[in-house]
Amino acid sequence: MLASSATGRVGAPLALASAALLFLIPATVAPLMLVSTYGASREAWLPSSASALWRDGFPSLGLLVAAFSIALPYVYLGLLIWVLGNLHFGGRRSVGPAFRWTKHLRPWVMIEVYLVGCFVSYSRIKAISTVTVAVGGYSLVAAGLIFLVALTQLDERTVWEMLRPGSVARNDLQGIAPAHGRSMSCTICDLIVGQAAAGQHCPRCGATLRLRKARSTQRTLAFVLAGYLLYIPANTLPVLTTVQFGREEHNTILSGVFELIRNDLWPLAIIVFTASIVLPLIKLFGLTWMLAATRLGSDRFLVARTRLYRSIDAIGRWSNIDIFSVSVLVALLQFGSLTAVHAGGGLVAFAAVVIITMLATVVFDPRLMWDASARSRALAKR
Ligand SMILES: [Zn+2]
Structure with a gap:
């Protein structure tokens, strides 16, 4: 679709984005869930799920969870409210660059992915002990849902059209x-x-x-190769270790899926399997196909390839579900020698696969596929 008519709406997305930000505050400063077992109880907070990974010996994962689930949602919503507020009240200060940054940041803002991760860990714990959702948890659900509605109401073209180059100084043009x-x-x-x-x-x-994006093919190729290499430890090393009454049990991503099936949580098993195992492979194979076809100057399935690129770009972030779910489990299930959950080295490799494949789609330039096919068609005519 080249263009549909601009909605002209600024007030509605502004109100919704502000509401999402308001709900995000209690979601950050109040407990998300409570677990009580063996007469003891523990709470999981949004910040504690990040700091638990840090304390568990995985500072990089802790930072990652903090950035994706806390820092970037605040930055994103702040920028969006700045842009829409300015347009609504007639201001134009740094609106263009601020809106550009919301576009750059969008894939890395993962409120809704974190929410699904929380739901997976909630269901996992529910199968073995008592868990209740607390104020912060309900606020997070509200923040996540309102955030998604705000995005459906947000019309990029309306924002850009209100910033017509006519309003930019003539000299700049x-x-x-x-x-x-x-x-x-x-x-x-x-x-x-x-x-x-x-x-x-x-x-x-x-x-x-x-x-065209600079050195797009080389960069994408480097990321894709790194992604394939890291996919192996991501799926063979344990991502989660459970210690129960002194007995250790290591879980890889796949065995975590089987555990969900054993607990009759079929829908969640399908979600985790798709997000953690299938999706990274689709991304890696898809980008490999695009790189190879560009190299060979192929003009077969050009439209299909372009569409695949767009969907890979849109769904890549959902692979983070497992990382978030482990971070909540590590924060919640710490009952000393009775039950304790620790993150495993596989999770670092897995997080790297997710980020690297996301970066690979950022640096890849789909226009190169069209250039390559045009070149080979011109050669064939000669
Ligand atoms: Zn521009």
Whole structure:
């Protein structure tokens, strides 16, 4: 779809984003869930799920969980409210660059993924002991749902059209407007500019204008190879170790899925299996296919490949479910020698696979597939 008419709505997404931010505060400062077993009880907080991983000897994972589930949601919502608030009340201060950053950050804001991770760990614990959802948990559900509704109400084109280059100083457009010759579009805000503008900053959103992403194939190839290598330890090393009455039990991602099946949690088993095992493979195989087809100048399935790229880009973040679910389990199930849960080295490799494949889609330029097929078609005609 090239374009649908802009909704012109700014107030509704602004109100919803503000509400999501308001619910996010109790979700961060109040306990999410309570577990009571053997006469003792423990609480899981959003920050404690990150610090538990840190204390367990995995500072990198702790930082990752803190960034994806706490810091970036706040930054993202803050920027979004800044942009929409400015437009709603007639201001224009740094709105373009701020909105560009919301686009960059969106894949890394994982409130809703964290929510599903919480639900998986909740169901896992429920199978073995008593667990109740607390104030913070309900606030997180509200924040996550309102956040998703806010995104459906947010119309990017409305925002960009309100920031027409007409409102940008005329001087900034010198040599950038598509006068004669060929033009290209800004990849962030879709502003059409002349190809002579390559290397300059977009007058509307401030992104660097590039005809194609720099060294896209080499970078994607490097990330994809690293992804394949890390996929092996991610699936063979334990991601979770349970110590119960002195007996240790190691769980890989796959055996965690089997445990869900044993506890009759079929839907969750399917979700975790798809998100943690199938999705990373689809991403790696998909990008390999795109790289190979570009190299060979193939023009088969061009549209299908472009669509696959878009969906890989959109769903990649959901692989983080297992990381979040383990972080909650590690924070909650600490009852000394009776029951204790620890993260395993496999989780680091797994987190690396998820991030690396997400970065691979960021650096890959799907336009190269079209360039390659056009080149080979031109050669064939000659
Ligand atoms: Zn732009």
